Amino acid sequence: MTVIDTKKYLDQWFDQPITLLEKLLNRKDAQHFYRYLQFFGMYRPSKKAETDYMKLKELHAWELIEEYEQKYQSLWDGCKKNIYIFPLQSRRSFLLEDKSGVTFPDEMYFFLSPIEDHQKEWEALFVHEYHHINRLNKLKDTTDQWVLRDSLILEGLAELAVSEYCGEQYVSDYSMKYSKDQIHYFWEKYMKNHLHVKKSDPLHDDLLFGRKFYPKFMGYAIGYYVIKHMSEERKFHTIEKLSTPSSQFEIEQCF
Template sequence: MGVIDTKTWLKEYGEKPIKVCEQLKSYFKKMSAKEIYDLLSINGMYRPSIFNRNHQLEPFLEMDYWKVVQKYYTKLRKTWNGPDVPIFIFPVNERQQQIMNEFNGKSGLAFPDKLFLFLKSRVDEREIMALLTHEYHHVCRLKYVSKNERDVTLLDTILLEGLAEQAVRKYCGSQYNASWTAYYTDDELQTFYNEFMKPNKSLRISDEQYFDLLYGLKRYPKMLGYCVGFYIVDQCIRKHNLPFSKMEQLSSEEILNYFLS
């Protein structure tokens, strides 16, 4: 499958993203275009209230993101022997401060059978490669540890993010890691694990504290779950010399046991 021609959809329906999402209904079971758009917009897709064809869409369409992503996707899929999934590229919501500040104007959303990339109007090709590496690694990881959404734990999620960002380090270089990977020292991260993650690692997505811990909201350190997940994976690689290709196939509990041993 690979990259889908969303450029044509944007040219025709750009100011009406729900109309764009009509084109996605065959990829989502039993979801309306409005429900699909609500899901995607929460994760970074542009919003019509701030959308401007001249200032955002036209510069976005001028960038050949589709060709760049297809090139790197073909390479990654061959390297990882990963699933063949459709990839959808859309403009990002440039008013969403966390995306602009923490993720440098790019975001993504991965499923076991598809992935989405949300990009600002100007993104360096290597940064696109880093985002695709992160998100496509999610797709590959979900192949090994697929669970019903209601059964996914906070530990599952932070390790999913930690592994994906370690993939970026391995295949793109540490200079393309997200800024949050350098927020804290190892000593701080160990303390965060003991104090915040250890007692809450089995929380489900329906639990009130789940997203507060994952993103470091309210009283918690910024990007807490992401940072601790990256730290756990990094420690497993350093302490046990675990091959990355092996670790990405281990269960969350197996990875945690390596970290604690």
């Protein structure tokens, strides 16, 4: 894995993010891809975003992420993939808090802002996304058939990794947003009959992220509840389950 020096591209094309992505990634679909990354938190050009970018450089964001990459690659015997770092949107959407990321099988994107306790907060984000990319690569022969069950397990395991390596106080607020009774209610009303919804179906993201009329981040909260419940009962650590197919996690028995 390599932490790509996005700074030199940001310095030159900060106000032209589509051009930046074209130059950086050599993508012909840069406009479409930029819109996709915006959903997960990539900055829009503004004075605030530019100020945040300068502060990220002062906080050595690129160097810190590289340290985390080296640490967890060694601890987990992890894969090597490219990492791209950009400022977070200065105007928060329903999805975003103060840091965000998105992972693909071959690359990871981090969207950061200068926040208190930034070293530990960024490490927690790194652990979450790096867990994703390792699991995706170990299950690479099945990801083209990905369904909602797979996503619940993916997110739950990643948040358990955050709890184990950074402390439960760094588990995302949205994963611990709801009470046990609320989780059980959401499961019965919204989730249990849709575990086989394909990732390509818009309903998948509606349920996972809590879009439209669904409770915000419902899927993340259910995923973490399920994995935490199983780990407490069966005494496993998340890294032991990196290559375990989702079909082997008996979600239904947690309710």
